[in-house]
Amino acid sequence: MGILTSDKIKEYFLKSSDDKLIVTPILDPDTQLGLTTIDLRLGPKFKVDLRTREPVIDLNDERPIETFFDHTYRNFGERFLLYPNQLVLASTFEYVKLPKDLFGLLITRSSWNRLGINLTSIVQPGYAGVLTLELMNKSSNPIALYVGLRLVQLCLFTVEGTNSDQYITQSISKYVAHSEPKTSNISEDKDIEILNNKFRNTIRH
Template sequence: MAILSDKDIKQLIKEENAVYVEKGPELDEELQVGPSSIDLRLGYDFTFPQTRKMKALDTKDMDDFSRKQEDMKATAEEGVVVHPGEFVLGTTLETVNIPNDMVARIEGRSSYARLGLIPHAAGGFVDAGFEGQITLEIQNLGNVPITIYPEDRICQMAIETMTSEAENPYGDKKDSKYMGQKGATEARLDKEKR
């Protein structure tokens, strides 16, 4: 596998519509495309678990968990405060469209990590054939609240080529439960085969 260069990322965006924006400021390739990755911006949608209302999170009762979520929209001017130890779901402004012969990896940007903010805690692997916004698992590991702002470059995505095209790309699988996701999408464990 090989990581795409800036030149290849720009070509992939142009020819395959691999990264695009449906609502908000257009993609700024000059600012967002780095030597071997593309910065993705924070979107406007957030989901905050209401942990004070939960006894425990039961992975076999996701309906109870879903009822204890608070959705919120924020603007680029007001931002969202993430308190120490708090875990918040966010989303990317950009929608990604990964070709069937490539995969992507989402990582937090070091400028945010140096503040104690993890913009993408886990789930950073994006399968071949996936299309949708990326849900970000945001956590403040620091000791002070941090305000984050939609439209800011919060994470980066590296794209890699696979040895061949996927036989069953993400959208073709029966349990492609996040295909086409928009906004901060909560866990869908109840939709997968166990």
């Protein structure tokens, strides 16, 4: 597994159909394509976490996680204030589709890290959609973000091994062509069912 340089990234852009890497639209290729990264911009839609009357996110509750968030949007170039310790789900402006042999690592650009916004997230091979950004301001001051600013960078790695097809299937069935930030789908996690059936509901004293 090695990190892709800009030359390799460009090669992937030119491949055909399923093997092709897609990052669209890249508004300013000269500044967005770095030596080993692609800078991605902040998209217009936001999901802001809410304090609610039943404030517990519990996988065993039927309440959808979506209800813990309020939706809003800003136009391109418009300001969005990120308050300290507030969780906001945003997304990249760009739509990304990885071929089955690439794996992505998404991290905040260092200039934003130093202001107190840092996120790291992985992008599975075969993923198609905008990339959800879990924004959290760890400084003590609100930070003004502007839609369209380059906020994160995507590093790409080649995947080694032979079972990548299965990996893609699982990944795509979970994340399908999203065009806006996606809240957690942790409630679809099968582990909770196993835990409930095998342990929680049959506690052995």
